[in-house]
Amino acid sequence: MALPLHDQARVKLPKDFLEWQECVIKFRRRGADFIPVIIDPVSVDLKTWTGIEREVVWAPQRGSQAIFLRCDEIEVLLEGNRGGGKTDVALMDFYAGVNKGYGTEWRGVLIRQTHPMLRDVIEKSKKLFKRLCPAAFYNEIKYMWEFPTGERLYFSHFNESRDFDNFLGHSYAWICWEELTRWPNDEFYKQMFSVLRSTMPGMPRKIRATTNPYGVGHAWVQARFHLYNWPQEGVILGPLIKGHEDKATGIKEADRRAIHSDLHENKLLKFTDPEYLSRIKQSARNKSEEEAWVKGSWDITAGGMFDDLWGLLREQITKPFFIVPHSWVIFRALDWGSAKPYSVGYYAVSDGTDLTFPDGRVMATVRGDMFRVGEIYGWKGQPNEGLRETATQIAHRIIEYEVKRGWRMQDGKRGRVRRGPADTGIFDKVNNNCIADDFEQPQLVWGVKFGGIVWEYADKGPGSREQGWAAIRKRMQAVMRPENGYREFPGLFIMQEENVVNHWIRTVPGLPRDEKKIDDVDTDAEDHVADECRYALRYEGGWFKRTSGRVSGM
Ligand SMILES: Nc1ncnc2c1ncn2[C@@H]1O[C@H](COP(=O)(O)OP(=O)(O)OP(=O)(O)O)[C@@H](O)[C@H]1O
Ligand SMILES: [Mg+2]
DSSP, X not given: OOOOHHHHHHHHSOTTOOTTTTSOOEEXXXXXXXXXXXXXXXXXXXXXXXXXXXXOSOOOOTTHXXXXXXXXXXXXXXXXXXXXXXXXXXXXXXXXXXXXXXXXXXXXXXXXXXXXXXXXXXXHHHHHHHHHOTTOEEETTTTEEEOTTSOXXXXXXXXXXXXXXXXXXXXBSEEEEESGGGSSSSHXXXXXXXXXXXXXXXXXXXXXXXXXXXXXXXXXXXXXXXXXXXXOTTOOBOOOBXXXXXXXXXXBOOOEXXXXXXXXXXXXXXXXXXXXXXXXXXXXXXXXXXXXXXXXXXXXXXXXXXXXXXXXXXXXXXEOOOOOOTTSEEEEEEEOOSSSOEEEEEXXXXXXXOEEOTTSOEEOOOTTOEEEEEEEEEBOSSTTOBOOOOHHHHHXXXXXXXXXXXXXXXXXXXXXXXXXXXXXXXXXXXXXXOHHHHHHSOEEETTEXXXXXXXXXXXXXXXXXXXXXXHHHHXXXXXXXXXXXXXXSOOEEEEOOTTSOOHHHHHXXXXXXXXXXXXXXXXXXXXXXHHHHHHHHTOOOTHHHHSSSOOOOO
């Protein structure tokens, strides 16, 4: 049962907190400005024995803002629909540490992905901090506030790994991420834990974040703060998550929780801009975004195309190196690229026999299970930059790779890898020649003549992209073993060799959805392995005919 607001707040508030007394009771109009009014917590009107009204520069509104300022967990997320006052109170949370005697030790950083994205919050900070502390100075070159007592707040961007260099060796007592779901995964978020430190006893250390649901990082933020079936009517405090050891880093994490902000708490906006909600509705680009912006709902389809399943099933999907059983078929699939990377993937299809790993472990398989057992990824080592290789060069690489993997004899005569699908662009004829023809030319490798590489048409008909993504999701789901039961449907597994970059794992799980076409992947993303993978899963190759009965390509 949901606790009434008032009681929930009590759960977390220090004993000496006078219930809501420091919150805005109303806004008083003065010219174009609306001045917050609070009841003075210490002075009382001796005639009426009621509190005295006092105009202030800023005070939290009742509800999530007041609770957020008093939350003493190290890691707190303030999430909710649009306009509840999350950004405002985040800035004030930093300000709460100013002039408390912490001096230069109270260093904060507020992070977004790029500098232009910081413009709004910087403007907001100028309005607030200048009024609260006229002697505070904003350094436009360093993007930094400096207060007369030495406290500093920086505005920074963090969008790629090397941006972490800007933080290395620093220490911060307050780190705040604005719009957390805009980061596709928790990599940078966790990296910053290492610079949250201070030697000053008694000074709080805080990781704070604000966000709406929706966005590429929806799934990881939802999982991190357990925001399922959330929000719930009238509930502000999210579940307390006890910090446990992070499996990847071995670091013991701090306790954390989310706080839910709602537009209805923002009396000022309701008063000054009553049309706000309907404008928000209109500007949402799809139903999920509308649900997120208007209701603050986390139970929506958003973020990545596969990250929810990956988060759940990663350990089942990835498999260590193994020798592909003799009775299984291997075929290859291609997503062609030149300026952008190309991707050749190798898929081993189980005939239902068991799989034995080098350490002796045995795995039962379902007939039709596909294991992505190898890859050649044509990139320059930088995301989404291709090698500009010709079809002949790629065919050469394919032959070398297959020989090295033991799937092709060195005499150039026999090989066990079957032909598979490639995107149809390679069959487009220019001057009566196409890329597919070049692939088919015989190749001289190590002085031996090998037959060329033959490709077949991948399914690229209407709706094939959406069906392809659905097929990948379905096969990912199918790796899950029901309790006390056997797997029934063929799944997709990824062979991950130790110390080798696996481009499926690097690029597929985090693929963002297209914001306008929610069932499709954003085509600006590095989607070449994903494309190659969906061609493979939708391809009903000749290998099915060799086995008795037919396994659906799903
Ligand atoms: N306690 C407050 N006192 C005065 N104004 C406030 C207060 N809280 C919020 N506001 C004002 O309400 C408006 C919306 O607040 P804010 O931008 O912080 O919302 P938000 O939750 O961050 O929205 P979004 O989800 O769009 O990022 C702003 O103009 C802000 O200055
Ligand atoms: Mg905001």
